[in-house]
Amino acid sequence: MGTSVVRLVLTAPDPLPAMRPGQFAELRIDDVKDVLLRRPISIHDFCAGDNELSLLVQQVGKGTEWLCGRREGDVVNAVLPLGNGFGLPADGEPCAPLLIGGGVGVAPLLFLGKELRRKGLAPTFLLGARAAKDVLCREQFEEVGDVYVTTEKGDDGVQGFVTDHPVLRDRRYDSFFVCGPKPMMVAVAKVADELGTRCEVSLENRMACGIGACLCCVEDTKEGNVCVCKEGPVFNINRLRWT
Amino acid sequence: MDLSVRIGELELRNPVLTASGTFGYGTEYADFVDFNCLGGIVVKGTTLHAREGNPYPRMAETPSGMLNAVGLQNKGARYFVEHIYPVVSELPTQVIVNVSGSTIDDYVAVAAMMNELERIPAIELNISCPNVKQGGMAFGVTPEGAASVVKAVREVYAKTLIVKLSPNVTDIVAIARAVEEAGADSVSLINTLLGMAIDAERRRPLLSTVTGGLSGPAVKPVALRMVWQVAQAVSIPVIGMGGIRTATDAVEFLLAGATAVEIGTANFIDPSVSQKIAYGIAEYMARHGMERVSDITML
CATH class of the missing domain: 2.40.30.10 (Translation factors)
Structure with missing residues (x-):
């Protein structure tokens, strides 16, 4: 790829x-x-x-x-x-989702986009990458919804990070689902917090067991250290100390 | 063939236990093991008061091993009694609680609480956690310190008392002897070896605490050597652990003089491994025409 x-x-x-x-x-x-x-x-x-x-x-x-x-x-x-997945809206519940991925972090967003689509919703994707050649699975995402791109190099889409793309501040979207490098997710979480947009992020803390036994992959949440593998990897930003 | 072994008053249906901190409270592994096939489980280190543990990052993979610096994160002894005990006491295997503390009074208080729990037939006293200040290792590094904790706990704890020893000492045999003398029913070893990992590119340690405890196959030869030395020196049963990931590894510990073994890091790679090791020990005994686990001795 x-x-x-x-x-x-x-x-x-x-x-x-x-x-x-x-x-x-x-x-x-x-x-x-x-x-x-x-x-x-x-x-x-x-x-x-x-x-x-x-x-x-x-x-x-x-x-x-x-x-x-x-x-x-x-x-x-x-x-x-x-782990637990993204919090999907209940059937029939209105939701205008913006799925934001950075680098290989776009991975879970395809499955998520398809599930949202199955629920009759229209997911939109915002994919961030270093350069045009690093934008992953663009065709597959385009089959599921609208796709916007940012590249640091500027050879595809808007130049810069996902937070530089105007779609992020488009009030049409009421839910962000985010997966990518931590600094990117923190930056998106801050925007979501400012806009009051519901925002879920998928963490990838270094882990060993994957089932909540070893307590290695903890994230410092508002309830204290919790296992990303078992309680996450997806968290609503309300639970985190990021914003 | 009889796989059962005895540690103090504790009867195990086979010599395979899971090591504290690697098996949660057992229930995390319910999809992967049949508890009827395990000798027992040693549940997560429990302290008198809740502990948040150390900041992330707490784990680094190293060649054939891993470093951890979890730092005894747990919700405290009271929470254990009220919320976890009702669940683990239903498991069809022996449940041993690993007890940790930063003062002798803490150890005594938790041990006294565990003494009241009918379905907890033994505790493993952790005087060897390398990841918290005064996390027990302070007691575990001298024969006098180790003996003082064991003596105090022995006064309030009537059931099987296992003491988990630190390998981060000059003479583990002297500590094992002191602990036996002070009234321990068994010793388990080894806890993790103090280690460190550095990210050369970022020029930073990989753990928030800089140092952490090394476990996994990398430590096995050190663990075997210490189990061998301690088993020669004490008359109480020895529980061996350190890098066991196959039945053959477990048999090596039994040959070195251990009465039972604990499986730790290997649970992370194969969550069913403890059960497979128990079967594998039985296969080994059958192959060698052995009737009892105690027949597994060196020639």
Whole structure:
């Protein structure tokens, strides 16, 4: 795909469990020298009918390098689905969602956009990337809703960060769903707070167990330290100390 | 074949326990293990008062291991008694509470509370947490300090008292002997090894606390050596842990003189591993024509 990002499509001999947008999988890394822990990767797309899910994996270290090197027919051990997903509006509840992703953080927004669409809503996407070549899955997003882009390099869409795009301050949108690098999410959360817009962010704190046992991936929330893996990874910004 | 073992008054159906801090309160693993297949679980370190633990980041992966600096985050002993005990007491396995403190009075107070809980047959006294100031390790690094905590707790705690030892000492054998002398029914070892990791590009430590506790396969040879030395020196049962991720690893600890083992970091890689290790020990015994776990001895 874009630079150093691979789409992994997984299936299973048994029917996959139901999954919600925003949930993630913990993937075991096999036979890589010195690498021990699983890697948490958010669910990019899921089709119960095809018994298939896809993940976007960005190569950042030895574990993700192994994942990115998997080929058709290879077996990957995954524990899933983990965590709570995005808070979807109830059926029939009005919602004008703006889905904001940065870099490989756009991954869970495709599954989310499709679910929102299934509910009869019209999701709009704002995708941020370093440069045009790093804008991921643009065609897939365009099949689901309107797509706006920002690039730091300025060779696609508006130059700058997602917070520089005028659509972010368009009063039409009443809900932000955000996934990307933490500084980007904090910046969007501040805008949401200023506008009074409902805002959920998906965190990716470094984690070990993925099921709320080891207490490593905690976020300092208004209720104290809570596990991102179990209580999140998606949080309403009201719970966080970001704004 | 008989897989059961005895630690003080505590009867375990097999020698496999899960290590404190790696298995939550057991319920987190309900989708992955059959508790009927485990000797027991050692639940999260419990202190008298609630603790928020250390700031994030608390974990760093290292070659064949991980560092953690969780810092005993827990909701306190009262919360445990009121909210967690009713749940864990229903689990079909032995539930051992890991007890931690910063003063002797704290340890005594929590131990006395645990003594009243019918379905908690044992506590594991953590005098070895490397991640909090006076987090017990202050007591665990000298024979006198270790003995003073154990003696005080022994006076209020009538059931099986296991003492978890720190490897961050000059002579773990002297501490094990002191703890035995002070009335412990068992020692468990090793807690994590104090370590550190640095991000060279950012030129910063990877943990908020700078240092943390190392666990995982990387520590296994050190743990085996200490279990071997302590088992030679004390007559109370030894519970071995440190980097166990296969049944063969567990058998090695039993061969080194442990009566039971605890599984820690490996739970993060395979949440069903503890159960698989229990099966694997039975397979090993069958293969070697052994009747009892105590037959697993070196030639």
